[in-house]
Amino acid sequence: MPLPPPPTPPSPLPPLAGGPALSTPLLATVIAVPVGVCSLLMVLLTVVITHLRRNAKLQRSLLGHVLPPAAGDKATLVITDVQGSSKLWETLPAGVMESSMKVHDELVRRLALDSSGYEWATEGDSFLLCFHTPQAAVAFATQLQPSLSLSVKESASMSRPDAPSLGQGSVGWQRLCDLYREVEVEEPGALTVLAGLRVRVGMHTGLAADEVLVQSRMGTSSTTYGGAALVLAKAVQACAHGGQVTLSAATFVKLPVEELRAASISVVHMGKHLLELGEGKGDTALDLG
Secondary structure, three states: OOOOOOOOOOOOOOOOOOOOOOOHHHHHHHHHHHHHHHHHHHHHHHHHHHHHHHHHHOOEOOOOOEOOOOOEEEEEEEEEEEOOHHHHHHHOOOOHHHHHHHHHHHHHHHHHHHOOOEEEEEEOOEEEEEEOOHHHHHHHHHHHHHHHHHHHHHHHHHOOOOOOOOOOOOHHHHHHHHHHHOOOOOOOOOOOOOOOOOEEEEEEEEEOHHHEEEEEEOOEEEEEEOHHHHHHHHHHHHOOOOOOEEEEHHHHOOOOHHHHHHOOOOOOOOEEEEEEOOOOOOEEEEEEO
């Protein structure tokens, strides 16, 4: 019995009009490349969206820049000031104040960035900052003085004998302590709690829409703050001593007490204070902590 003829192989694909025929491997490559590119784009898009969501939560732009807080009941203005800075500039040895202020400025900016704080102005040695929440403002403020003291101790262990330093044992550090003792009573042999510059910090929470000032110029915009909120923040800061953080009742009522306790942060009620609001602005009574 004769065997059936073998099956006929499939005919090759007809050539495209005006072009040569595509082989099967080449056709698979042509299909795979766009699919791979699309998959890669989808992965990149997912990464970008995740990054944007994380930055939105941290109040950052896509490039990592801190976004200026908008008006609202959580936006918190923070004012810092170096105690007795004018006298320190006049009295300390050459180079000591320059080096200490450099450390101060770098620390303020780094700690503010860590808490997504927006630096919108400086006035002399004072920083004018705005935070998206009072929790972030308190986190910044409570880390500032300990970080300054720690930097002094570190500079003491690394400083050269011929270099001006704020390290303990140096002329600059001793003179700095002497200057502060002229205005503060310290018991002989008392434990040194603060070293280096002493910074007072004040804060107030709550910004109205007309207290957020946005200026646009040459395609860029900058945000500053003013009005009663700024006046109150400066007045609250003026009540503090070096190394102390003061806050208005408007800030305190927005703080989660349990989170403060967990972070070992204590808030002491300082009572009602009569705050001077500036020349021609009168005064007001506020509860401070």
